[in-house]
Amino acid sequence: MKVTRFAPSPSGRLHLGHAYSAVVGHARARASGGAFRIRIEDLDPGRCRPEFVDGIYEDLDWLGLRFDGEPIVQSERTALYGDALERLKAAGLVYACFCTRAEIAQSLTAPHGDAGTQYPGTCRPLPDSPEKRATTPHCWRLDSGKALELAGLPSWTESDGTRFDGKLGDFGDAILARKDAPSSYHLACVVDDAASDVNLVVRGKDLRPSTPTQRLLQILLDLPEPSYLHHPLVMHADGRRLAKRDLAPTLAAMRDSGVDGTALAAQLLEGRVPLGFQLSEA
Incomplete structure (x- = not known):
């Protein structure tokens, strides 16, 4: 059984790239009879907002994705x-x-x-x-x-x-x-993955360079070794990656425009993205 997790930062509304990662992780967990966890990575007090946490849950519900167990909230850990x-x-x-x-x-x-x-x-x-x-x-x-x-x-x-x-x-x-936070991404990630029994880390290929350091920390801290799925990224049609700071189209805006969330999730799972977007190379 695969235990996966979706770990967004509540520093803005989710976009299509987040949806793709969540859909892939959810599908891997369900196909194996495992569990799909959610983790709120809110250790950056200067950028994270409570309203964006609520937005994460709204977007997952709209996509038809159900997570297992209680959410992990990093600021509480x-x-x-x-x-x-x-x-x-x-x-x-x-x-x-x-x-x-x-x-x-x-x-x-x-x-x-x-x-x-x-x-x-x-x-x-x-x-x-x-x-x-x-x-x-x-x-x-x-x-x-x-x-x-x-x-x-x-x-x-x-x-x-x-x-x-x-x-x-x-x-x-x-x-x-960090100077302004009690933990970095690397340390909090490996501690939380182990605590959540995550054995398949599903995330974008842009985070693949984090893997060597995180594997080193897992060894040093005697934590279990998961396997990894570094998936393609959703890009703009011109090849630019989606980013909150670039005001990428949000899932909330798609919902407000009448897009069916569960149909979108099924489309993403098949590796198809809406017009105006593309998937990067694996």
Whole structure:
């Protein structure tokens, strides 16, 4: 039986790309007699809004998707993320980082891509200073060198059975707890997936680069290994990916215009998208 999850951030209304991911995850769970979970990733207080949480439930209901069990709400689980971070601290696998984004950008020869893999390790050799931490904003980063020395290069399996081996270039000193939030995406994700018994992580292929770091954290924290389904993305007809910040057409707007949600879900499950959109390559 497959246990999947849909894990949106309530920073705006859901769009067609979210619907595609939810439909695929829901179908995989139901086809195996498993469970479909929902997780509200609301750890960013500056962007998340309660009204968008309500909108997520409305949109899933409109699509005809039913989730199992109580929703997981990340803002209610910060103590669990703190416990996981403390385990890594006790093992000497994390360090406090006081760098600002501007400082990191200035120190890089090519400041682009994943900030975790691009970070040059400025704060890594510094001795721990509780006094500085008490007065200076900081995040906590994974010491990827020490972590890989302890755990080895992780591997993972996609849902089609393909096995991938991590490479050194896949890893950086990823942020595990941010200055403005008690946990990063990486740490909260692996803690919550394990707590929800998720054994198939269904998400867009744009999140595939997160997999090596998350597999490393699962090994370090003795968490179960799920398999992964990184599906194609729904794009605009001109090839642009859908994004809330670009005001992508929302499911609420489609509903208001008279679109049948359950018919749309069936269409997406067949790999067909409405006129004006396309699916990316797998």
